[in-house]
Amino acid sequence: MPSAEPVASRDELVQALLPGFVPAGTAAPLDTAVPRRRVGEARRLFHTCDYTALEHMLPGLIADLRQAAHDARATDAFSPLLATAYQTATSLLLKQHDQGTAWLAVGRAMAEAERSGDPLILASSVRAQDHVLAREKHTEQAVALVRRTADQLTGSYDRRSPEYLAAVGLLLLRGATAAGGGGNRAAAEEFLSEAKEVARYVSLDRPDAWATFGPTNAALHEVSARVALGDVGLALQAAHLLMRRRIPVPERRAALWLEVARAYSRQGRLAEGHRALCVAETCAAQDVRRPAVRDLVAEMAARDRRRTLPGLHRLSRRLGVPA
Incomplete structure (x- = not known):
């Protein structure tokens, strides 16, 4: 039976994104040093594809930043950090194929970016908004x-x-x-x-x-x-x-091999595509379990009607999308 934890974490993230009230965070520091480190940790979790830990972290982080921004409303010191946290939430939600909540997150990112007056924060929020637009x-x-x-x-x-x-x-x-x-x-x-x-x-x-x-x-x-x-x-x-280069970020390494898998699949080279998927899984297991990749695996497995690639079908069953 699937765990209820991911659903609970998603509900908490949606709650943290809702407008109209300042959620009760665990702390409201007026110094930006600790919040900045926490935002950096959230970005690290995204780049290492630890989406479960990130989904658990984001609601509290956003709540604390909103409280701190509310308490320091005479300045916009927390707006860049809030914008980055909302951008990270948008990226995670898109990975999870939750475009509806991603629109909510990116709207908040844009608002905080404009409040910050920082053109780089604004550019990053525009990038997140663009991602949602393209996905839709x-x-x-x-x-x-x-x-x-x-x-x-x-x-x-x-x-x-x-x-x-x-x-x-x-x-x-x-x-x-x-x-x-x-x-x-x-x-x-x-x-x-x-x-x-x-x-x-x-x-x-x-x-x-x-x-x-x-x-x-x-x-x-x-x-x-x-x-x-x-x-x-x-x-x-x-x-x-x-493939000959060192790619230090797991999310980017997995992205390369997933694109290779898609390319091989387009050519009908399912065996090579399956091998690329296996490499991607070693780079970032949670990234391979997101909906877009599960759809790719399901489609590839369905095309292997004679079941000549048992490993591909084992992968599809492991991801919960048996052909």
């Missing part, structure tokens, strides 16, 4: 949103901080993903080209809060865009080059 198939709006926002931030990269470069680069990569998903090849190519230009000014792929932007992640998004556009052969060529 509003790809034209998603592409236009990234274009408008990026046009206000791009340029003079040699004088920008790593945080600035990461915010702009990740926004451009989100635009490439949205364009690729909508079949807009020209926009996808343009966003990828711009993101690669930004990545030239990033010295390495760092395992910290801004880790998910750099040359490697730009290349990984190119793989994703190629798969979405149907350029499966080109996607696999790019992926094979990435």
Whole structure:
């Protein structure tokens, strides 16, 4: 019997996101140092794909930040932290295929980002909003949103901080993903080209809060865009080059192998696709258990009508989607 804990955690997260009241948190510190560390830990849990722990952590974190922001309402010191917490909640909810609650979370992220007045926090919140738009198939709006926002931030990269470069680069990569998903090849190519230009000014792929932007992640998004556009052969060529690189973030390593699995599946190469899924599971087991991947596994297993790949069917049963 499935545990009731995930449902309870989801309910607590929804409660923490609801407007109209300040939830009772466990603490309301006016110093931002401890909350900043907690927000960093939430981001770490996301990047390591520990979604269960993150779902347990977020309600209390958001409640405490809202209380602290309420107590310090004369300043906007907590708005950047709240915006980042809401962005993280949005990313988690999208992983869980809960678009309805993701809209609530991203609306709060945008409000706090605007309150903060920080263009980098705003760019990150726009990126989260764009992700929700693209997931709901509003790809034209998603592409236009990234274009408008990026046009206000791009340029003079040699004088920008790593945080600035990461915010702009990740926004451009989100635009490439949205364009690729909508079949807009020209926009996808343009966003990828711009993101690669930004990545030239990033010295390495760092395992910290801004880790998910750099040359490697730009290349990984190119793989994703190629798969979405149907350029499966080109996607696999790019992926094979990435397999030789060190990818420090588990969520990004899993993303690579999941795109490889999708590409192989598109080509009808189910055995290779199954092997890629197994590698992804070793990178981040919880990421393979999210709904989008379970759908992919179910579809692949259903196509193996003669059951020539027993390992694929074992995986589908383990994920609760037997063919």
